[in-house]
Amino acid sequence: MAHHLVTGGCGFIGRHLTAALLEAGHEVTVLDDLSSGDPATLPSAARLEEGCVTDANKLASLAEDMDGVFHLAAIASIAAAEANPERAHAVNAGGAANAVAAAARSHIPLVLISSAAVYGDAGPGAVSEDYPCLPLSSYGADKLQGEHYALKAADNGLSATIVRPFNVYGPGQDAGSPYAGVISRFIAAALSGTPLRVDGDGSQSRDFIFIDDLIRLLTACISRPRPGALIVNGCTGIATSVKALATEIGQLCGDNIRIEPGTGRSGGVAHSLGDPGQAAEMFGFRAQITLADGLRRTIDWQRGTNSQ
Structure with missing residues (x-):
């Protein structure tokens, strides 16, 4: 080894x-x-x-x-x-x-x-x-x-x-950290009953x-x-809009999760999607965890953290 x-x-x-x-x-x-x-x-x-x-x-x-x-x-x-x-x-x-x-x-x-x-x-x-x-x-x-x-x-x-x-997202990502991604922040908001705020029209997308x-x-x-x-x-090679992400997290976290418009932002990266072909060719790598499954695992972890 x-x-x-x-x-x-x-x-x-x-x-x-x-x-x-x-x-x-x-x-x-x-x-x-x-x-x-x-x-x-x-x-x-x-x-x-x-x-x-x-x-x-x-x-x-x-x-x-x-x-x-x-x-x-x-x-x-x-x-x-x-x-x-x-x-x-x-x-x-x-x-x-x-x-x-x-x-x-x-x-x-x-x-x-x-x-x-x-x-x-x-x-x-x-x-x-x-x-x-x-x-x-x-x-x-x-x-x-x-x-x-x-x-x-x-x-x-x-x-x-x-x-x-x-x-990148998953269990162990601190929603309160300035380094936190949108998924951990959305989950934290949903679990606390706070509205999920989506900037602009929510069409911006990520992999x-x-x-x-x-x-x-x-x-x-x-x-x-x-x-x-x-x-x-x-990457996965699959794009998800921020609005679609918020909707799915809201559904997975339970009823009555509200989605509200945030402050529209100008500039920045509107879309970010990777081609996974090189990793597949060189290492036989393809992402295996679907977004829905990954979100469930992350939500379960954040629920457990919040209850401690």
Whole structure:
């Protein structure tokens, strides 16, 4: 079995990934600065190293004893990145550069978690990995720069798989966090009897992928390293409008759930839909959890959390 380094392992995706790797019999070391992650939710079998990915020496030192690196650490809130762009750039772009350098120095495979934000507003059609990247946010721009670091290092021998997740959701996502997605916020509102507020006309659409599906893709990426670089979308290939999402969550949470118009927003990404073909071709990966099933699992978890 292998020993993997997971940066940002105390975050939502990182905790699920760490648990899956441990369950498969691997050893896991987590590097996290605990600025947003909760160490109490980290599986006890994982080794936690407190520190930030901006510390290139620490990352390099940890990578020396590893068989692979998953780089997830980031300031993932667009609002937080815009509020402190210098810090966000140092973590999101600089941290990626350090993770790439650490993996290259130790000659071990890297799985770099990027974001669908690199595409910007690509319209309602499904985007493949060769679609021109025109990010609308500094967060997306920093993620794209991180990809460039990995691609450059891959030209010099690094095995790098870049994964661009779309809208990830599932149990363990804190609805009260600034990093929370629309699904966890809608569920929290529905369970508390608060109206679900939909911005604009609700026609904006997203590709929602359940956390378990994304973790299957990430573990497949590290288990089949290849020379050079590969970019894959982490998506379902199915678009859901925000209005349809609110309606389904309302139905699943019970009667008398109200949906109200929120403040209409201008700009931003109206549609975000991924083409899953590359992941299917390279890793045999297809998302298996339907939105309805994933919502039920997430609602059950949030109900249990609220009752504690």
